[in-house]
Amino acid sequence: MTEYPSRIICMTEETTETLYALGEEDRIVGISGFTVRPARARREKPKVSAFTSAKIDRIMALEPDLVLGFSDLQADIAAELIRRGVPVHVFNHRSVEEILQMIRVLGGMIGCEDRARAYAAGLEAGLDEVRRDAAALERRPRVYFEEWDEPRITGIRWVAELVRIAGGEDCFPAMADEPLAKDRIFADDAPIIEAAPDIVIGSWCGKKFRPERVADRPGWEAVPAVRNGDLYEVKSAHILQPGPAALTDGLREIAAIIRGWARRRAA
Numbered sequence: 551m552t553e554y555p556s557r558i559i560c561m562t563e564e565t566t567e568t569l570y571a572l573g574e575e576d577r578i579v580g581i582s583g584f585t586v587r588p589a590r591a592r593r594e595k596p597k598v599s600a601f602t603s604a605k606i607d608r609i610m611a612l613e614p615d616l617v618l619g620f621s622d623l624q625a626d627i628a629a630e631l632i633r634r635g636v637p638v639h640v641f642n643h644r645s646v647e648e649i650l651q652m653i654r655v656l657g658g659m660i661g662c663e664d665r666a667r668a669y670a671a672g673l674e675a676g677l678d679e680v681r682r683d684a685a686a687l688e689r690r691p692r693v694y695f696e697e698w699d700e701p702r703i704t705g706i707r708w709v710a711e712l713v714r715i716a717g718g719e720d721c722f723p724a725m726a727d728e729p730l731a732k733d734r735i736f737a738d739d740a741p742i743i744e745a746a747p748d749i750v751i752g753s754w755c756g757k758k759f760r761p762e763r764v765a766d767r768p769g770w771e772a773v774p775a776v777r778n779g780d781l782y783e784v785k786s787a788h789i790l791q792p793g794p795a796a797l798t799d800g801l802r803e804i805a806a807i808i809r810g811w812a813r814r815r816a817a
Contacts, residue, residue: 622730654666701735712801739769
C-alpha cells in the first residue's frame with residue numbers, strides 16, 4: 551500500500567481539475583462523464599459516473615483507494631461504495647472560501663499540502679485583483695444570474711459571491727443561503743421583474759443560453775437588462791462547478807460583463 555491514495559476516482563469535475571493543476575493527474579483512474587476541464591482528462595481517463603448515477607461495478611474493477619464526490623446528490627453512490635469497502639470522501643463546498651478549503655484539504659489527503667496551499671493562494675490573489683478593479687466602479691449593477699430557465703432557478707452561493715467580487719449586486723442574496731436547487735425556484739416572474747436587474751447572466755446547466763427567449767418573456771420588457779440588451783451567457787463549464795474554473799474563467803467573464811456595462815454607463 552502506498553503512503554497516500556494513488557488510484558483516485560473523481561465523480562465531479564472540480565476535483566479532477568484540481569488534481570491536474572497540482573500535477574497529480576496520474577493518480578486519477580476514473581472521472582465523471584460531465585468532465586470537460588481540463589480537456590485532456592476526457593481523452594485520458596475512463597468515465598465511470600454521471601452526477602447522480604455511477605457504474606459501480608466499473609468503479610470496483612478499477613480498484614480505487616479513494617473516491618471523491620460532491621454533495622448530498624451523490625450520497626447514495628457514496629453509501630453503496632462504502633458498503634463495498636471503498637474509501638470515499640464527499641465534499642460539500644458551496645462558497646468561494648469553501649472551494650479554496652476543498653483544494654487545501656484535497657492536497658493534504660494526497661500528500662501535496664504545500665503545493666495545494668500555494669495553488670489556493672494563487673487563486674486568492676486572482677480574486678483580490680478582481681476586487682481591486684471592481685472598487686473603482688462608480689456604480690454597481692444589479693445582476694440576476696439564471697441557472698435554469700424552466701423553471702427559473704437562481705441563487706448558487708459561490709456565483710452570488712463572485713458577482714459581488716466582480717463589482718455587481720446579486721438581486722436575490724437570500725437565495726444563496728439555500729443549498730438545494732428545489733428551494734431556489736421562482737413560482738412566477740414577478741419577483742425578478744420587480745428586482746429590475748441591470749444585467750442578466752444565464753448559464754443553463756449545459757443548455758445554450760438564449761437571450762432572445764429571455765427578452766420575449768411576458769413583462770420582461772420592463773427589465774433594464776432587457777431594454778438595454780444586457781443579456782449574457784457564461785458557459786456552464788466555467789461557472790457551475792464549485793472549483794478552479796469558477797474562480798478563474800467564470801469570475802473573469804462576469805467581471806468583463808460588469809466592466810463593459812460600467813463603461814457604457816460612463817460614456
